[in-house]
Amino acid sequence: MKNIAIVGATGAVGQEILRLLQHREFPVSRLRCFASSRSVGKIVHFKSEEIALEALDEHSLKETDLAFFAAGGTISREWIPRTKCLVVDSSSAFRESAPLIIPEINIHALNTHRGVVSSPNCAATILLMPLFPLHRQYKVKRIVASTFQAASGAGAHLMEELKKETEAFLESRPFSHSLPFPYAFNLFPHNSLLHPSGYVEEERKMLYETRKILEDPEIQVSATCVRVPVLRAHSIAANVEFHKPFSLEAIYKAWAQVPGLKIFEDRSMNRFATPFDATGKDEIFCGRLRIDPSQPNTLEFWAVGDQLLKGAALNAVQIAEQLLLFH
Numbered sequence: 001m002k003n004i005a006i007v008g009a010t011g012a013v014g015q016e017i018l019r020l021l022q023h024r025e026f027p028v029s030r031l032r033c034f035a036s037s038r039s040v041g042k043i044v045h046f047k048s049e050e051i052a053l054e055a056l057d058e059h060s061l062k063e064t065d066l067a068f069f070a071a072g073g074t075i076s077r078e079w080i081p082r083t084k085c086l087v088v089d090s091s092s093a094f095r096e097s098a099p100l101i102i103p104e105i106n107i108h109a110l111n112t113h114r115g116v117v118s119s120p121n122c123a124a125t126i127l128l129m130p131l132f133p134l135h136r137q138y139k140v141k142r143i144v145a146s147t148f149q150a151a152s153g154a155g156a157h158l159m160e161e162l163k164k165e166t167e168a169f170l171e172s173r174p175f176s177h178s179l180p181f182p183y184a185f186n187l188f189p190h191n192s193l194l195h196p197s198g199y200v201e202e203e204r205k206m207l208y209e210t211r212k213i214l215e216d217p218e219i220q221v222s223a224t225c226v227r228v229p230v231l232r233a234h235s236i237a238a239n240v241e242f243h244k245p246f247s248l249e250a251i252y253k254a255w256a257q258v259p260g261l262k263i264f265e266d267r268s269m270n271r272f273a274t275p276f277d278a279t280g281k282d283e284i285f286c287g288r289l290r291i292d293p294s295q296p297n298t299l300e301f302w303a304v305g306d307q308l309l310k311g312a313a314l315n316a317v318q319i320a321e322q323l324l325l326f327h
């Protein structure tokens with residue numbers, strides 16, 4: 001039994017971590033929950049306990065064995081270097097320097113940790129779960145991916161805003177949105193930091209995190225990330241060129257053996273996974289396999305996953321479960 005902390009316990013990811021610790025019977029002796037000063041004193045529920053939210057200070061994590069950080073990169077950068085406990089960080093703050101783990105793919109890299117383990121970007125996770133068994137067999141050369149990302153990927157506030165804006169739109173009421181354009185019934189290219197290359201940070205993460213997790217610096221990735229007015233669960237259309245030839249049959253076979261992956265398609269009904277199908281589910285749903293006739297050894301597929309779960313909270317809790325086995 002361990003003393004556990006969640007930093008960002010009121011957020012979209014933090015709330016799911018809290019739920020999963022209970023649901024997966026994580027061995028918690030004492031749980032402390034942290035949020036911003038706005039939330040101090042509010043209550044969250046864990047099993048039969050009521051836990052009062054606290055603000056972080058120098059002493060907060062002294063008796064903690066393992067802390068989940070889900071409060072954004074700034075908080076991670078400020079507080080993680082000051083903590084002595086094990087940390088699983090959902091932000092991108094330490095993804096370059098710390099092991100970046102998807103347990104199904106590269107659990108062996110956990111051995112190199114020095115106290116901090118990072119959980120990857122949500123879109124990268126949803127892309128890589130169906131890709132890694134194929135990379136092992138056919139070696140990925142190049143990926144062209146388009147993402148359709150849900151509001152919750154930007155945090156609890158955008159999810160709430162989308163709900164309220166949609167209601168206002170349907171009732172023809174004015175709504176002052178935080179974005180420089182309407183979001184309800186609209187979509188927009190991902191608004192993370194724009195790099196001089198023309199790619200935004202989210203798209204660059206898909207490149208760097210794919211290379212790091214698949215341990216292949218030669219893989220080329222060109223991504224276009226788009227935020228759509230979906231509440232929860234990201235979708236990805238991927239076009240992947242391999243070094244070696246493959247058959248669709250072999251890919252279905254490989255996917256069927258991967259824990260955490262679910263083939264979702266009914267071709268007779270032209271029915272493939274949607275964000276509603278994936279919402280609240282642990283697995284990444286994939287299918288709609290096609291051979292791209294325009295170039296050799298190239299596959300098209302569709303993947304959908306609840307990015308708050310496998311793309312964030314579930315992956316973080318799975319990492320923590322593995323860390324506890326080592327300590």
Ligand SMILES: NC(=O)c1ccc[n+]([C@@H]2O[C@H](COP(=O)([O-])OP(=O)(O)OC[C@H]3O[C@@H](n4cnc5c(N)ncnc54)[C@H](OP(=O)(O)O)[C@@H]3O)[C@@H](O)[C@H]2O)c1
Nearest residue numbers: 008010011012013035036039070071072091153155156312
């Ligand atoms: N959302 C996703 O799908 C997703 C996926 C992968 C990774 N991530 C990463 O996970 C992290 C959390 O994302 P999120 O979507 O859960 O964000 P969020 O919904 O905006 O939640 C942010 C959390 O941080 C807390 N917080 C803010 N300032 C704080 C402070 N000074 N001290 C302690 N806590 C503070 C907030 O508390 P208050 O409620 O008091 O403001 C809230 O609990 C981010 O780094 C994000 O990049 C998110």
